[in-house]
Amino acid sequence: MSKKTAFYLGFFVLLLGVFYLVLFWGTDLWRKKLPTVSNVKEFAFINQFGDTITNRTVTGKVHVVEFFFTTCTGICPKMNTNMAAIADDFANEDDFMILSHTVDPDTDSVARLKQYADSLKINGSRWMLLTGAKDKLYEAARKSYLLDDQNNNKEAIEDQFIHTQLFALVDKGGKVRGIYDGLNKKELAKLDEDIRLVLKERYDGPRFVNGIFQNSPN
Helix, strand or coil: CCCHHHHHHHHHHHHHHHHHHHHHHCCCCCCCCCCCCCCCCCCECCHHHHHHHHHHHCCCEEEEEEEECCCCCCCHHHHHHHHHHHHHHHCCCEEEEEEEECCCCCCCCHHHHHHHHHHCCCCCCCCEEEECCCHHHHHHHHHHHHCCCCCCCCCHHCCCCCCCCEEEEEECCCEEEEEEECHHHHHHHHHHHHHHHCCCCCCCEEEEEEEEEEEEEC
């Protein structure tokens, strides 16, 4: 190959690279993307303030999900210490939330969740503790977030008990993008990295703002 041919070939490759850079700049096509693990099904639970929280409430927001109970003295305090660190890391990120679901709704009333949240000095607008019907909570854990084996439902619902240390990362469109061990430092570091990655993704769907669905400003 002559120097002239090599020059033109290199110039063509450079032009092609610039073309694709301009074409895809400002889109998500050039970014690293996490796979979709599952889609969150419709839900309606009650938070520590007595407000109903649904899919619409968190539409347009990246959120981390966990399941715990307030009387737990084993893994839950450690999980929520780690979750508090995540909350601090993203305290200034308007498009980020945490949803903590109780697995013991018979004990964890709205008032008890509020007391528990206050003890952790939780910012209730960014970190919501949720209660509701036990079967719906367990269905969400197993079928939406995949934080418990779906086959763990052979017993009557009153005899079932979920005790998991896993966290789920959900994107702005309600898709689960990763599952992490909430007690493992390496996985928590990966979760932090993945939250930042998903926050950068473009979202053109509706957002739920001040009780009203609005088109995304993006």
